[in-house]
Amino acid sequence: MSETRLDILARLLKDAPDEVFLQPHNVPDPDAIASCLGLQHLLAQRGVESKIVYDQEIEKANSLRMLELFDVPMVAARDAHTLGEEDWAVLVDAQKGNANITDLPTDEVAVIDHHEYKGNQGYRFEDVRPEAGSCSAIIAEYFFENSLTPPSRIATSLLYGIFMDTDNLTRGTSTLDIDMFYQLYALADIALIAELRGNEISLTDLKLYADAFKTVEVYDEIGFLRLSSVNDSLLGAASDIVLSIAGINIVVAYAIREAGVKLSVRSINSHARANDLVRRLVDGVGVGGGHDHMAGGFIPAQKIDISRKVDTFLKHRAISFFEKTTA
Numbered sequence: 001m002s003e004t005r006l007d008i009l010a011r012l013l014k015d016a017p018d019e020v021f022l023q024p025h026n027v028p029d030p031d032a033i034a035s036c037l038g039l040q041h042l043l044a045q046r047g048v049e050s051k052i053v054y055d056q057e058i059e060k061a062n063s064l065r066m067l068e069l070f071d072v073p074m075v076a077a078r079d080a081h082t083l084g085e086e087d088w089a090v091l092v093d094a095q096k097g098n099a100n101i102t103d104l105p106t107d108e109v110a111v112i113d114h115h116e117y118k119g120n121q122g123y124r125f126e127d128v129r130p131e132a133g134s135c136s137a138i139i140a141e142y143f144f145e146n147s148l149t150p151p152s153r154i155a156t157s158l159l160y161g162i163f164m165d166t167d168n169l170t171r172g173t174s175t176l177d178i179d180m181f182y183q184l185y186a187l188a189d190i191a192l193i194a195e196l197r198g199n200e201i202s203l204t205d206l207k208l209y210a211d212a213f214k215t216v217e218v219y220d221e222i223g224f225l226r227l228s229s230v231n232d233s234l235l236g237a238a239s240d241i242v243l244s245i246a247g248i249n250i251v252v253a254y255a256i257r258e259a260g261v262k263l264s265v266r267s268i269n270s271h272a273r274a275n276d277l278v279r280r281l282v283d284g285v286g287v288g289g290g291h292d293h294m295a296g297g298f299i300p301a302q303k304i305d306i307s308r309k310v311d312t313f314l315k316h317r318a319i320s321f322f323e324k325t326t327a
């Protein structure tokens with residue numbers, strides 16, 4: 001029998017000079033957490049021990065609840081005292097060179113991701129599938145193609161990862177997401193999914209949302225939203241809520257920070273894709289990318305006058321993009 005992707009990855013990682021780390025994007029979300037948990041279990045089946053390390057905070061209530069419910073052993077980079085240059089890392093649900101991941105001292109030898117392909121950054125193992133709606137579906141496939149059955153807590157977290165990243169199987173969903181969802185469903189504990197769904201917003205979030213929603217401005221089918229919070233995951237979650245408003249098919253949400261402007265874009269208008277729009281918004285001043293339906297970006301403070309120009313700048317660019325693409 002020919003080697004599976006898991007076999008190839010495990011064979012590579014066995015040569016690691018020291019420890020193996022699995023690193024998701026910063027501010028890990030349910031898809032990133034589930035993917036790391038699943039991959040850690042898979043690698044252990046092939047005799048490779050690994051640690052999950054992440055940078056920045058885990059912000060959202062459901063992500064934090066996941067860690068407790070599924071007993072996920074994640075370590076913040078600042079507490080990973082043994083992490084060093086001789087260690088190897090597998091990037092999960094993220095790629096090198098993206099604004100959402102810190103370059104830790106480890107050697108990033110492998111990547112498993114479902115975001116836009118950023119080119120080979122020196123990896124020795126790559127599995128990047130931009131067509132997949134979630135990284136959890138890719139990891140789930142690693143189980144089934146190796147005839148391994150995920151334990152219930154892992155099946156449940158992967159199911160929830162697919163659920164969250166595809167917005168309940170309605171956003172950027174591929175056949176793989178659906179197939180894996182179906183296979184995991186039989187193994188998952190649905191009561192825990194219900195519990196996670198009941199933990200998606202914290203009381204603090206609610207207040208931040210309330211303030212942010214007062215800023216919503218609508219131009220044709222574009223909704224603009226300005227969030228004052230420093231919390232990255234809220235930006236995406238708030239965009240999703242604004243997108244659910246009747247008549248709004250595109251959302252540009254942004255948060256102005258000292259370091260620069262964080263952007264989150266959503267679109268269900270097939271003529272005005274979220275990734276194209278975010279690239280237009282940051283053109284010449286920042287970085288951005290993503291999927292047709294959801295995308296993100298960042299404009300560093302040096303490139304834009306944070307004190308006053310941001311709102312007009314973004315609105316002007318978004319509206320002219322919209323008029324051009326939908327004309």
Ligand SMILES: [Mn+2]
Pocket residue numbers: 031032093114133134135165
């Ligand atoms: Mn993801």
